[in-house]
Amino acid sequence: MSKQVLRHDTNCRVCASDKIKTVLKFKDTPLEDQFISKENLDRKQSAYPLELAICEHCGYLHLPHIVNPEESYNDYVYVSGVTVGLRGHYDDYASEIKNEFKIPENSFVVDLGSNDGSMLASFKKIHMRIQGVEPASSIARLANDSGLPTINNFFTESTVEEIIKNQGKADVVTANYMYANIDNVIEFTQNVTKLLSADGIFVVQTGYHPDQFKIKMFDYIYHEHFSYFSVDVIKNIFNKCGLELIHVKKISPKGGSIRVVAQLKGGRRSIDSSVEKILNEESKNQIKSSGYFQKFESELNDIKERLISSLDKLKSEGKKIIALGASHSTTTLLYHFELAKYIDYIVDDNELKHGKYSPGYHIPVYSTEKLYSDKPDYVLVLAWQHQGSIKAKHNRYIESGGHWIIPLPELVVI
């Protein structure tokens, strides 16, 4: 495991104001996706502050405590092509961008944080020229080996210069579920502005906390997500960097997301009504007010209390409880709701996690096959956002007398 360095920002990373206020404070948590192997069990994993703070000047909602981002990327094991259903999502996405924004064939598309190149492959299918940028070396190599050209680097000014020198400016730049993981979002966006052609568009898909909070999805908050964007804040960031927000669409992944589209300021496209509509909705719901966050916090406390009391009761009856789900978000949930002491082990469908131990608590992770050999009485579904597919896939466990405990958005025991 690499050395981890904690940084505490006391000024806003967007506008530099020092009017920063903590609005939600969670339990200290280790890096949420650092599931470790048996050889490393003797090493202590430090827990770091996990707080959500808002800039009272510009409304930027963010983690003020940043843990060494390069190090978390080097250990990155997520491969998007592996996730069922995402390939179809990328094909639809690429076609929608091409049709809605009238992007001609043979245009140049650059995908930032391109992972294994799944999205680039979708743009290639519809006859675009493609280029990926991916900081994780093993994943970049995988993409290059599949014929999806990928620069193995962070998206810096020199990366932009290299792309422009070799291939010219980009007609489409995409950032798919990575914009929230950028430490210096202003510098990053300025680099996008430099890369865009006069008619070019920048398309960002990112989690949308106002919709995620509606379903109490607080566990999307973890150390790799530095920013929690509202449309209001994104519009301001774009504006600061020479871009103009022209379109917003709500999309379903990750419990609630948005797709935003920008062009260079003064570009030929007009700003459509979707932008004003969602800005009005944000303003009406007062998503920057202290009351908004206090209400959310009290809803979470209420659920936590009821969940703990159910688990205490089951334990006192001698029931065996295990958990399902080993990912970033399940670590946040385990820590903040203090669930570790109730759980014998964790199961997950992801083979990369099997034989590993959870961050900090070192709870062992096994294959979901263990549900059938071991037959635990109750399974606490930490990956509750995927409860639909989990219930469908593991219906045999229920038929054999098992029970699900679904913690969120409402506590349900089946």
Ligand SMILES: [Zn+2]
């Ligand atoms: Zn600010």
